[in-house]
Amino acid sequence: MMRIGVIGLQGAVSEHIEAVRRALVASGQQGEAVWVARPEQLEGVDGIIIPGGESTTIGKLMKITEIFDAVKRLAESGVPLLGTCAGMVVLAKRGDEQVARTKQPLLGLMDIAVVRNAFGRQRESFEAELNIPILGEKPFPGVFIRAPVVKEVWGDAEVIAEFMGKIVGVKQRNMVAVAFHPELTTDTRLHEYFLRMCRGQF
């Protein structure tokens, strides 16, 4: 039975747990999503999700709880990882001046440089149809809330989604990071894609 750990320290945790449940049903699989507040709850998981919220807070709480090192170790050993919005920031190797100023910890797992709150005040929250070829032809509803963007990728990181000329989705080996909130829509395709990765298909 598939078990997905959702890092539950701050942010859109229950929404991701619910989205995993819907994706499991949609793909006819048995499994569960568990709320992770301590590192030992990550032992044996098939995949890990770092939700959106406030990346400064999530990073700091991950350090305090020692979930930070556990996630790093598991991701490096090949366990699939999905980071959304603030989760994307936490996964990055490089941040912007906001990241430097707050001294927020970054896992440094993905070869991406992120810019926090990149759409400015006028566009703090919006929804846009995204073309994400790995999810099929139908546009994906992208919910952006004070979203980051990726300003640079390197190594074997691949761009999977762009919006207005900006990179908003990246995949690298066992990891996927998106700037939007797939857990806030009824479209389960991104979570289903992640579950396929958790079954070893990537």
Ligand code: GLN
């Ligand atoms: N602006 C937040 C950050 O950089 C992310 C917002 C979100 O996750 N919805 O931490």
